[in-house]
Amino acid sequence: xxxxxxxxxxxxxxxxxxxxxxxxxxxxxxxxxxxxxxxxxxxxxxxxxxxxxxxxxxxxxxxxxxxxxxxxxxxxxxxxxxxxxxxxxxxxxxxxxxxxxxxxxxxxxxxxxxxxxxxxxxxxxxxxxxxxxxxxxxxxxxxxxxxxxxxxxxxxxxxxxxxxxxxxxxxxxxxxxxxxxxxxxxxxxxxxxx
Numbered sequence: 739x740x741x742x743x744x745x746x747x748x749x750x751x752x753x754x755x756x757x758x759x760x761x762x763x764x765x766x767x768x769x770x771x772x773x774x775x776x777x778x779x780x781x782x783x784x785x786x787x788x789x790x791x792x793x794x795x796x797x798x799x800x801x802x803x804x805x806x807x808x809x810x811x812x813x814x815x816x817x818x819x820x821x822x823x824x825x826x827x828x829x830x831x832x833x834x835x836x837x838x839x840x841x842x843x844x845x846x847x848x849x850x851x852x853x854x855x856x857x858x859x860x861x862x863x864x865x866x867x868x869x870x871x872x873x874x875x876x877x878x879x880x881x882x883x884x885x886x887x888x889x890x891x892x893x894x895x896x897x898x899x900x901x902x903x904x905x906x907x908x909x910x911x912x913x914x915x916x917x918x919x920x921x922x923x924x925x926x927x928x929x930x931x932x
Contacts, residue, residue: 739804740814754840756810761802761834765795799834812838844903844925857887867924881910901925
């Protein structure tokens with residue numbers, strides 16, 4: 739999930755706004771943190787004990803916000819912000835919030851894994867472009883466009899297979915029967931998996 743404080747994601751078009759999502763946390767320091775923090779405050783300067791409490795609250799609020807975005811089917815959260823307020827002595831509310839959006843990003847609907855033959859298709863997503871183009875489980879991926887996939891990370895391969903809805907990618911695949919062919923695959927919006 740992409741999370742950004744900007745109002746857009748460079749190079750990717752927003753195709754749907756799903757509303758504001760937020761994560762809310764109410765925190766107070768533990769007795770031990772309160773004592774250590776209080777002692778640190780006597781000397782002045784940075785108070786690492788209270789900074790750790792605040793950072794933990796922000797992190798938890800962020801995680802809750804992302805979970806909310808995933809629940810509504812978002813690809814990203816834009817215009818993300820934090821806010822905090824003390825609503826009772828020693829109790830602080832921390833909120834992480836932003837706008838959940840859908841992006842013009844799609845894939846081809848394959849799951850890849852390393853097998854004894856190299857990087858191979860281990861599963862196909864129903865309705866995906868890979869299945870529609872005739873790719874099959876067991877086909878070995880050799881190249882994306884004209885670039886070999888040897889020594890390329892799985893993350894980089896996944897990024898290269900993604901693109902805008904309706905765009906195409908050319909794959910060189912070695913079929914289960916051993917022959918090599920070039921297959922043009924159309925990217926489609928795929929169903930989200932939890």
